[in-house]
Amino acid sequence: MSSVKSPIRYPELGSTTVMTKRGWWLVVLNFVVPGSAQVLAGNRRLGRFGLGATLTLWTLALLLGVAYLLWPAAVFTIFTSTVGLWAAGAVLVFYAVIWAILTLDTIRLVRLVKAAPRARPFIAGFAAVLMILVSGTAAYGAYVATTTSGFLSSVFVAGPTEPPVDGRYNILLLGGDAGPDRDGLRPDSISVVSIDAETGQATMIGLPRDLESFPFSAGPLADLYPEGYGAIDGCEVDVCQLNSVYTEVEVKSPEMYPDAESQGSEPGIEGMRDAAQGITGLTIQYFVLIDMQGFSDLIDALGGVDIDVQSRVPVHSDDTFTDVAFWFEPGMQHMDGYHALWFARSRHGTSDYDRMNRQHQLQEAILAQANPANVISKFEAVAKAGTQVVKTDIPQGMLGYFVNLASKTKTLPINAVNLTPDSGIDPTDPDFDQILQMIGTALTPPPTESPAP
Template sequence: MMAARGGQNVARSTKPMRYPDATSEAVMTRRGWWLVLLGFLIPGSAQVLAGNRKLGRVALAATLTLWFFALAGLGIFFFARDWLFIVLEQTWLLYVARVIMIAYAILWLVLAIDTLRLVKFVRARSGARFGIAGLAVVLMAAGTGGALYAANIVGVTGETLDDVFQDGPVADPVDGYYNILLLGADSGEGRDSMRFDSISVVSVNAETGQVTITGIPRDMPNVPFAPGPMADMYPNGYEGHADAECGWEGKINQLNTELTLCRNGADFYPDAEANGSTPGIEATKDAAEGVLGIEIPYYAFIDMSHFANLIDALGGVEINVTERLPKGGGPAYEGQSADEWAIGWIEVGQQRMDGDTAQWYARSRYTTSDWDRMERQRELQAAILAQFDPQTVLLRFQDIAKAGSDLVSTDIPKGLLAKLAGIAEKSQQLGMTSIELVPPLVDPDYPDYAAIQQLIHDTLHPVVPEEEGGEG
């Protein structure tokens, strides 16, 4: 009997968590605080020290495994970000990770409840019982909620990538550039008659990361086409067409209307739908190639009817307004002043715009020219990109992802994201070059397309002067 008691005393002295002095309120109180804290900091440790060791070892193994992958992910994010997008291409991995994180959240909840059982509140000081219980509940909510939030982010990321990007092959850079046609329009009134309000081409230098954005006026007339079905139909440039039921002018933003309403677009571009595009977009892409004299493999369409949602998801956007602009659809009759028809005004000065105001800032046209409108749209695009800082994205991730998947459609393959991410940091160090094909650079009524193509070539491929003293 004495030997047994002596063994118990030795066990209590060497393993106070598992064999505490249950008669001492001070000991049980300290033990309670430690079990709750250790269970949060190292899930499974409370069970290994004071409870079911088998459960604790399973939890510790799961915890250490997740820590390993979390540290590996942070290392990739900060030191090899292009590899991150290579992983993200395999969206099935994200769905598996979501299931694992949900399972871990459930395990954490089970461990937290079991830890409360191990604390033995009735043995602790009465004044400390509520404190230990309150801390346990807060930490349980933080741990379980954090794991579920991480699972949600991972799952939403996979869904957004699958919704927006394609699974096709990646085209090589064209003459050293990744060229993407960027289109903007409002689909609110139905896409069947949608015309592109904003047309531009983003060219990213595959080596340096230099970004050049070329704005093409939506009313640019008689545009030439790259070789293809539209060039066969209009060998002398886009002439347009008109009849009693369906009419359009020979301007670049009419192409979507022609191939959507007035012709069977699939006859011209039979593979467009299967490749994540549309005949109208492909015709516009051929026109942009003809105007600029460069090959454009991809497009990205910005649906302006969802534009405001993205701005609001970001918490607003900072813009310095240099000219007072009206909100509203324009005058109801000739000679009506803006003060009569405007539903509101965007005032001059630095301001943080919500989605509705930003949308009017991009659309407002009746007191300024189309060229001014194009410039404001580019300004707004740049401001939105500047808002995508890690803190904003993390705090508003689900809203941003939802707005983004509604806002953008593209035929860019997921595989290209890794390549673009690899040069993104270089791009941030360089100033963005912007070219607007508007007066005085270009005559809007009679554009010289040969001169435009030469301008684009000289901009994208500048002549580097030879160093003095070199060999002749």
């Protein structure tokens, strides 16, 4: 009784046409189910190992997908932790090596010399392209994972997490403007972002930098200025305004906050936190300080930003903010970092409150456009710029939670409360009861209507 032997496992029996088809089939099988080519035509032990690795990867991907649907915050936490990122990097390196070995072995099994001469370079080239695509992608993923670990460790602190207060996380957002003519950094943009810990609804409270006579929350500055900042005998710097607090504390009296640096902060930032808490009545768990001078690098790394310009804004030819090089005309404008920074800082013919609105507009545009695909595709440049631009005391252990919360925030409109003359607040003589009422109204959700009986 005779048996028919398959040309897949016994290539010496096949014709040139059969061997050409066999070569294409083995290359495709190796791509679709790595390890299957070896089980069918080569070293079955290697094939079973490859199949086992492939099935394990599919199972892990399935479990990860289910976990993401059910517990997205937990998945984000794993992949924003040092251990999780290095583990992901190790797994990706393992699969990059395995797929390269299996592909090279598949090319050997193809027996190119038995395929049609014209088909040989195409079969070999196709296999090589697939190997570079799959193994190269895995290797790059490992690089991104390990580099991300270093980036996150350099920006975010290792410290205890803070619970929400009254169901909200409140973050002090400072745009630092350190110029050569300034004695220390002086925040140019000051906001408190209040985020609902469940829904992700965000409210941005804009604090004018020239606010005066404001109270502080309990602490050394409240003891020094019980009637408000500079309200009685002035202050330790030339102008007693909100953005002067950083300079006064950081340059003149850093001993007020002796534990600031050990907790990942700075004395000046802690002074600004106490000021923002006194003004808004909110407990501020974390801060984010953005260096406006380096901000342009981050925008360039992201490929620019699209801004809907509401009215003509000048771009200046120098740092005097007087000579105009050209104007941004109303309408959608794509800006690189240099021009986006001018858009946010331009002073010619505009007020501080106009600048405040433009800075908030720029912040919202970047948040909307910094999607994962954009960040990953330009990751190296983004990471390099980010370490130079951002300082924060948000602990790395909270990143997963905040990433998940941010995914909800991006789907909702951002509420705005700007404490400016347009909203009835005089920065030189502010009514803080009115400010607290405005903030309370913005943060209190409207009552749900009861269904009609």
